[in-house]
Amino acid sequence: MKTFQVVPEICMLSTVDEFLKEFAPGENDLVFASRGTQKRHLGGKLGAATVIDYREYGQGEPTDLMVEGIVAALGGKTYDRVFAIGGGTILDVAKLFALEQLSPVTDLYQKKFPAKKAHPLILVPTTCGTGSEVTNISILELTKLGTKMGLADAALYADQAVLVPELLKGLPDRVFGASAIDALIHSVESYTSPKSTPFSRTFSLRAMDAIIAGFLAIEKDGLAAREARQGTFLLASTYAGIAFGNAGCAAVHALSYPLGAAQHVPHGEANAVMFAAVYEAYKKKRYDGRLAELMQHITTLLGTSEDDAFPQLMALLDKILPKKPLAGYGVKEADLKDYTDIVMTKQGRLMANNYVELTEDDVLGIYQKLYHQS
Template identity: 55%
Template structure:
């Protein structure tokens, strides 16, 4: 039996001003936002709210230390609505604060603490990548365990996901690149997942179409992100979030987590480092399955032969974000063993969604090839 659902109500708005007017942020609200975004759009419209600038707690990817730091500072504050405006880091962290019990967060992720939702949750993305606004997944680096883990629970779905293209207008190109490549990989991994179905595939295809056609335009314009692409790219990220929220991501994400956690590589960039290595392996092991459909569709967009699709795709992606070998991040040969062990022992949730089975030896071979 295959299932499909879109849980959050999805709202599209033209401006932050419209959002503030509609949602009336104030007393009883825990409001997550970066200082830059707060000053630019929300400063005059949050009186009475508990405003959390997550950048005061850490920079980069979300960690257990960030969550515990925020929890320590707000644990005595009463609130009944969580609103988060930001990228995947801030949205994933905010989801946890809609739960009754947040700390110790490591025990939450190890499922030693029951996930009970007792607050309303509204998520507003400001990148075009994670799709976190429509998923029930929160990803954290658990520093004590030296890896990233995902908590996937129905209680982590937002009540509403609000899409405002205006909030992407100041997005730095590198942040655009890493987040949108993440969305592209969401769309591709969900397409080849054994949990994919007719509904998820529609969202996967639409997301990859929008992103790759935008990439072609950006490559032609020499890495300029034009405002008229932002609305479509924001939608593509949400489409991909719907697809992988139902069908799941797989080995690309599983293998990227140790790299991201150990060497603090941005999530989308870590995924890109693994992407073609994993899919070329899939192609070698099981060329006649759904990957054949995928390759045919990608070849049509890229205007190339299906046999050359991953070579041509990497050429296009390198116009957006230069791919680096694992050793360029500082990864050692000894790391490849520990990375492989982590994937095989701690990322079963993701590895269950692989297009075809990847055993320990194969995972190690992929790492070695990318090293």
């Protein structure tokens, strides 16, 4: 049986002031927001709320050590609602603090105790990529296990997902590029997932159409086009989040996690590195069904031939976010077998959503190709 659901209430507001008036974070609330977000958008407007800047607990994408550090800093403090105003890292971390118990966090991710929701959760994205505001998934690097893992549980759904386009103003180019490409890959992987439904594919296509059209406009008109479409990019990210929240992501994400964990490559960039090679591997094994439909759709969007569609798409993505071969990120050839082992043993949740089965040799072959490419 295949199902489809959108659990969080989605609230659409134009400005930060509207959000603060509507939700009024206060003394008994826990708010996750970076120092930069506080300075740009929230300065002096959070009242007596307890505010957490996860950057005080570590750099890069979220880890078990960051989460345990925040738990220790809170020292058992009680709170009512949990807010997260930020990118995917902040949203993923905040989800855990809506639970009755979250520590030891490695045990939680290995399901040694159940996830039980204890607090209302309000998620407000400040990037246009993760879709985390509408999913029941939290991704952490588990340092003890040497990889990223996802925890998927209904207890991690937000009560409200709040979309405020004003919060996207001033995103650095690389942050925008990595997040928007991440959303595009969410839309593509969820479209070809065996768990997709007509409902999820509708959201996949709407996200795909908006993001690719936006990238083409940026290629033509630069930053002005991006700023004019920030609300569209934010909405597309949420569409993609709804799609992959129902149908799942697959090998692109699975293969990106060891790279992100070991070399601290931003999540969206790591996905961009893996994207073309994974879909080329699918295509060699079986080119039909949803995969053929996907390629035909991209062909139409780009106005090119089917043979040129995917190479042309990747060239477009490289203009939005230039990427490097694996060696350029500090990966050693000896690491490739270790990465493959991690994918095959730790990422079964994602690999189950592949368009066709990828064996251990297939995964190693993808890594080797990406290592040696110029």
